[in-house]
Amino acid sequence: MRLEALAAPSLFTLTVLIIGILVVAVLLSFTAVLQPSPRSLRTKRSSVLVDLRVVRLCGGASTLLILLTLVGLEVGEYPIPRFQAISTAFWDRAGEYSFVVNSLRFPRVVAAVLAGFCLASSGALFQTLLNNPLVSPDVIGINTGAALCAVFVLAVGADVSLLPWAAFVGAVVTAGIIYLLAWKRGITGNRLVLVGIGINALLASGITYLMVKFPIEQVLAAARWQAGSLFGASWTDVWTLSVVLLCLTPLALVLVRRLRLLQLGDDMASSLGLRVERERTAIILVASGYAAVAVAVIGPLGFVALLVPHIVRLVAGPLTGGTLVLTGLVGALFLLGCDLIAQQLFAPTTLPVGVITAALGGPYFLFILVRYNRAP
């Protein structure tokens, strides 16, 4: 591909880029590069088992992510000479296009990366915990719960800095309610999905009620935010996302090892030395936290948390610390890619990114549903 094409991108170039990435990924998966290759790394006091395949995949995903970030800086409504955007973002920060690049595009791109990472991680934890590919925070109502509390905060005109906290409370309370309603001497994935879908509908009607009840000028911000959009993402949003991500990811990496035991059943996990209920609660809290922060910043975005962990599991196998990171990176790639498509598809009109994730995710959801129901 010629560089001119990248610098003046069109829908065509983007499509070619994305199809190219997919083709390369599929080709790679047939080669030895992607065969599992465990390696033990040991020092005197510490040791860890690393799958080189996952390391390679993470490396590949990170490289693509950096490339796509640069594309994201170059692409936009406002015309900027080729490569000026990148130089403005990284070394010439006071340059001519500083406002467009450093206040609009750069935070938006970084927010997409971080929020994608959060949503995909949340989905991976939920899906693995309940052994069900349909359980993701957007399907079972966690996102909507977070959104309900956030819309309330926006509608009553409270301080916007409360938004992440409100979203977190909403996410955790929703998770708790679903858990209690679905619990019947243990949790089965299907039961939980059904309860979750019901709760999701209830909460959505709650949001509609708030929208109707409060004056239009107060709920306007909430309405736009609710479609799931990265429009207007700021450096404050980036900070919120970064802080939460840096707090939750080490926790998640510790919990993944226990989650892997919970996957084998409660009795098995317990006899391997786990306090089952305590660990499960911790995992639900972390997974809800990931979903909540993403929802607080970009709105209740659907399908990222559903689709990405599923694809990564197909390629890289069951959840480990390494594949959790990989899931996050692919989530970041996916959301950033979708946001770029949303901006370019009907340029100069830009769509909320939620429209694109839903357009891609909806069919995939049906695909999983059919496949999952066929499995014994």
Added chain:
Amino acid sequence: MPREITPQTTDLETSDLVLGYGSKPVIAGLNFVVPAGKITAIIGANGSGKSTLLRGLSRVLKPTNGSVFLNGRDIHEQSTKAVARQVGLLPQGPTAPSGLTVMDLVRRGRYPHQRIFDQWSREDEAAVQKALTLTRLSDSAGDLVDHLSGGQRQRAWIAMALSQDARLMLLDEPTTYLDIAHQVEILELLRKLNIEEARTVVMVVHDINQGSRYADHVVAMLNGDVAIQGTPDEVVTPSMMEKVFGLKAVVIADPATGTPLCVPDIPGNG
């Protein structure tokens, strides 16, 4: 009456153990000592509390009253990982998440030996290799658990329990749902582990004849209590069958091993 605890002589025992899921206890006041170094078979009718007892012995189910002692100390007062290094449980019909390889499954059994920054020591690796060798799964290590035959799958789970490296293994119906050849294969494996590895095995079995063939000690349970226990010759008798299962049965010597073999009598006979 509470017994004196003598830590060196027994590994695992219960004292006035009460176990249950709601208000109604399944096991009410059981005193039981697991015979160390032996294979014990627990038999009994459905709902007699066999599985519940195993769950209680392995710390999975917390007693509503009474205690389980491991080396003289209450298992609920010890660190959960320390208990897991000594007592392992294979529940009935365990299910693996899809996409899991045998190797990945067996590795997970090492959890109680690992720490946050010491996740894969040489001992972990050696234990996993040994577990795979003992269960003859070394060549299938990369296969998906979903794609294994029933017998292989059960061996994979036993390999996981083996890598846990617990001296005492509790198994809930390890041969159920397997055809007879695979049943024998699993039971021979357990005997081998008992003899060569000096592991104590406690298993719940439905087939009384398998129990009497492979166990040193048979425990017959009735309504949450031990009705009778002892060697297979002492336990597997027509009177036990009548009392525990409510079934008239004929007991003869197993033509292959000489152990008691029991077959149901024809109703109305004698």
